[in-house]
Amino acid sequence: MALAEVEADQCPDCGQSWHEASLPEAEGGYKAEILRCHACAAGAMKLHAFQESGGDSRGIHVSITKPG
Known part of the structure; x- marks a missing residue:
């Protein structure tokens, strides 16, 4: 196929x-099953904080990296 x-x-x-x-x-x-991707959670928290501070999230892409 x-x-x-x-x-x-x-x-x-x-x-x-x-x-x-x-x-x-x-x-x-x-x-x-309910699973949490901690990388996605970190990105969602960063985006939420950005929006709460008045940031415009239209067109925003969150880059997630693992330190170390």
Whole structure:
């Protein structure tokens, strides 16, 4: 299957196959976990502080690096 076809059949949120995950018999067949990416959390906190101080976040990209 071509990459475009695979991507067209993916849920934009979880990446699972629409074809499989949308079947009525698939209900209850998936498990979800809550995980925190600490790199993303650091970026979100920095962006939040920027917005709270009056910064305009339109077009902003947050660069996240790991010191050391």
